[in-house]
Amino acid sequence: MVVIFVPKETAGGETRVAAVPETVKGMQKLGLLVQVERDAGAAAGFSDKDYADAGATLVDGDARHGADIVFGIQCPTVAQVRQQKPSALLLCTLTPLQQLDVVAALRDAKVSAMGLEFMPRITRAQKMDILSSQATCGGYQAVLLAAVHLPKMFPLMMTAAGTLTPARVLILGAGVAGLQAISTARKLGAIVEANDIRPACKEQVESLGARFVDTGAPPDAETKGGYAKETTQEFLRKQREILTSHIAQADVLITTALVPGKKAPVLVTAEMRRAMRPGSVIVDMAAGQGGNVEGTVPGQRAVVDGVTVIGDTNLPAQCAADASRMYARNVLAFLGEFVKDGKVTLNFDNEVLAAVTIVHDGTVRHEPTAQALAAHGG
Numbered sequence: 355m356v357v358i359f360v361p362k363e364t365a366g367g368e369t370r371v372a373a374v375p376e377t378v379k380g381m382q383k384l385g386l387l388v389q390v391e392r393d394a395g396a397a398a399g400f401s402d403k404d405y406a407d408a409g410a411t412l413v414d415g416d417a418r419h420g421a422d423i424v425f426g427i428q429c430p431t432v433a434q435v436r437q438q439k440p441s442a443l444l445l446c447t448l449t450p451l452q453q454l455d456v457v458a459a460l461r462d463a464k465v466s467a468m469g470l471e472f473m474p475r476i477t478r479a480q481k482m483d484i485l486s487s488q489a490t491c492g493g494y495q496a497v498l499l500a501a502v503h504l505p506k507m508f509p510l511m512m513t514a515a516g517t518l519t520p521a522r523v524l525i526l527g528a529g530v531a532g533l534q535a536i537s538t539a540r541k542l543g544a545i546v547e548a549n550d551i552r553p554a555c556k557e558q559v560e561s562l563g564a565r566f567v568d569t570g571a572p573p574d575a576e577t578k579g580g581y582a583k584e585t586t587q588e589f590l591r592k593q594r595e596i597l598t599s600h601i602a603q604a605d606v607l608i609t610t611a612l613v614p615g616k617k618a619p620v621l622v623t624a625e626m627r628r629a630m631r632p633g634s635v636i637v638d639m640a641a642g643q644g645g646n647v648e649g650t651v652p653g654q655r656a657v658v659d660g661v662t663v664i665g666d667t668n669l670p671a672q673c674a675a676d677a678s679r680m681y682a683r684n685v686l687a688f689l690g691e692f693v694k695d696g697k698v699t700l701n702f703d704n705e706v707l708a709a710v711t712i713v714h715d716g717t718v719r720h721e722p723t724a725q726a727l728a729a730h731g732g
Contacts (some may be wrong), residue, residue: 359421369397369674372425375408385696398674487680492669493534509543527610528555602629609646632660641665
């Protein structure tokens with residue numbers, strides 16, 4: 355019988371888990387034996403008893419050695435990779451271009467590794483899309499963080515002590531995270547504006563009750579997969595000019611702009627940040643890839659020129675229970691692509707499998723990663 359191993363995450367600050375009791379039951383229906391490391395779900399609110407009641411076997415971390423498929427949230431360490439047996443599968447957020455030593459270890463160990471962040475944006479893969487599910491959690495949490503740190507309340511209030519005006523929120527980037535941030539800020543009663551370089555986002559922004567700040571769109575503003583593309587410096591300069599006045603009026607600025615596989619574009623310069631009023635809050639959701647705001651320090655929160663700048667790099671982990679549920683459901687849906695009646699069959703004519711498989715049978719299939727490895731002598 356094919357054995358799944360669900361480890362406890364070891365990366366600092368990671369509270370999520372890659373399978374929840376609900377999906378353990380789903381994996382058993384696929385004919386799989388599920389092993390869960392003790393306390394794997396504790397930080398997300400799932401007890402060992404919950405997993406045992408769902409039919410999982412509780413094990414220690416060394417069970418990785420015998421597993422046929424290993425799940426994960428974060429990319430494992432080289433030492434953890436070397437614990438997996440040849441021909442085993444690894445399913446996680448791999449970030450291969452930032453983890454070349456891990457990719458080399460996977461190749462040498464002949465472990466097949468699937469980077470779930472490479473899930474293609476096609477209709478039938480929507481239920482497997484970890485980027486979208488985790489961005490939903492991140493957008494929600496970003497607004498809550500801003501509300502906690504802002505020294506005023508979000509909604510309009512008519513009180514015996516007078517009227518309190520609503521907070522003004524500006525959101526840069528109207529992808530999944532940005533749209534969730536818009537929705538959450540509106541529910542809290544804020545006046546919300548949003549900007550995106552993709553023209554199609556205007557209707558989505560306005561449907562959520564926010565005002566769209568139009569800075570124009572460069573040619574080919576998005577990839578075929580629907581992601582924003584890197585823009586020219588000239589376009590960024592013009593965009594900044596238009597956004598400056600809106601940033602100056604905002605109590606909260608939330609930035610979400612990411613370009614897959616590249617450093618995040620700097621949308622807000624230090625000069626633009628200084629235009630914000632003291633007490634204002636910035637949540638830079640792109641902090642983990644360098645940040646959209648000049649001066650953001652990844653993983654830190656600081657008051658700069660009177661403005662609180664939040665550079666948290668793992669917002670989904672701050673709402674770990676639901677983030678884990680969504681991630682686990684994505685993974686369970688993905689298993690259905692290659693597990694039938696308890697047997698694993700990898701068919702790379704399947705566009706979903708072809709897109710996410712980074713390493714297989716001692717070969718690095720992802721061309722940019724293969725090139726990067728070769729350039730580094732790997």
